Amino acid sequence: MKKTRFAVFFAALMAMLSFTSCLDSDGGSSTNSMYTVLKVNGFTGDYWFTDAAGCQYVPSSQNGLANSGLEQYQYAFVGFTYDTSQVTQDTKKIIVDLYAASPVKTYYADEAEGDEMKEYSNASFQAVATDISYNMYVTFFSRNDVFVPVSYYYKASSSNDELKAELNSHDFRLFFDKEQSSSSTMKLCLRHRVQDPTANKDRTTVGSEYLHFNLAQVMAYYRNLFNTTPLTIEIEYLYNYSSSELGDNPIAKQIEVDYKAWSDEFDKIGQ
Secondary structure: OOOOOOOOOOHHHHHHHOOOOOOOOOOOOOOOEEEEEEEEEEOOOEEEEOOOOOEEEEEEEOOOOOOOOOOOOOOOEEEEEHHHHHHOOOEEEEEEOOOOOOEEEEEEEEEEEOOOOHHHHHHHHHHEOOOOOOOOOEEOOOOEEEEEEEEEEEEEOOOHHHHHHHHHHHEEEEEOOOOOOOOOOOEEEEEEEOOHHHHHHOEEEEEEEEEEEHHHHHHHHHHHHHHOOOOEEEEEEEEEEOOEEEEEEEEEEEEEHHHHHHHHHHHOOOO
16 A cells, blocks of 8 residues: 555544444444554554554455555554444454555654753644644544644655655654643643755645654653643644744644543543
């Protein structure tokens, strides 16, 4: 299957995480489809996937996955069809027919040190978790694994090698801001860095993707400070709707995530 770091995820992503054992079914014989984030298991020739509740999704065929490189990634957006007659609330394994498998890259999350956050940032976001028309929302796979949808400007090219180099020149990081956090709210700052900021003026094409961050380390920092887990996570990002340029006075925007609600859902599945 075609590998790509960029994708526009549509309304199907609203069904991303179902905290049940596998997929709900009424016992019928119809074929349904799903596009969701799953954990990658196995290796070339023997891939399978698992959801947040531990249910296995096993491809009926490995055709098209031979050169996917999925073993290099923790997670992937996986599209598949399945026979609902196979599935009940107690199902732990289901055979699926894949039609898409796009790897999701993991980025770094850590505590901000001095001016590190300011020095790191040299490019803006066009949007973060705000594209309502495409139903893009911050979501969790586990208590520490978060997926943040972002849109930003990149330099388009008809050359696959040039495009790959351009996309790989973008990096992202979550900084834990302990000064702006409280006993109920964890403040995280999402920042965007490019290898060549002088080319920002040529970055005029908007691309969207989900970024994966593991929050285990920043959660540990937070618990050490406040002796609890946050009720809310606030994510700040630097915004420019029309350009990748930050400018002298970048606009900071915030989004809030109800982390307690997610924790409650994970409690229900014993995670």
